[in-house]
Amino acid sequence: PRVTFRDEAGCWWIDEYPLTPPSRTLNGFIFAIFGLYDYIQLTADSAARRMFQESLTTVKNYLPLYRRPGKPSFYGLRFGHYAANYHALHIRQLQYLYKMTGDAFFRDWADTLYSDHH
Secondary structure: OOOEEEOOOOOEEEOOOOOOOOOOEHHHHHHHHHHHHHHHHHHOOHHHHHHHHHHHHHHHHHHHHHOEOOEOOEOEOOOOOEOHHHHHHHHHHHHHHHHHHOOHHHHHHHHHHHHHOO
């Protein structure tokens, strides 16, 4: 098993756990995106920049599947686990993605998740 892969829809993933099938753990994926961002700041590597952009697109495409309206978000898509502490982490991570990218999508989703459960 690998931690990086393209899914059946062509979306790029960096999975926290090398499992088959993958866990698609949200916080681990976003932490990996933070690592890519830092690496790009140091190196200006074009391949890393492409992975960063594709990873952001994957978050945008899949974030609705993590949402549980009125409840804490799912930890990952494989196991159906959720916890308030990871929900709060998802909110903070999305806020940080907004600060990194200036993309209001991430701010708006942070607000949505906050409204669901705080």
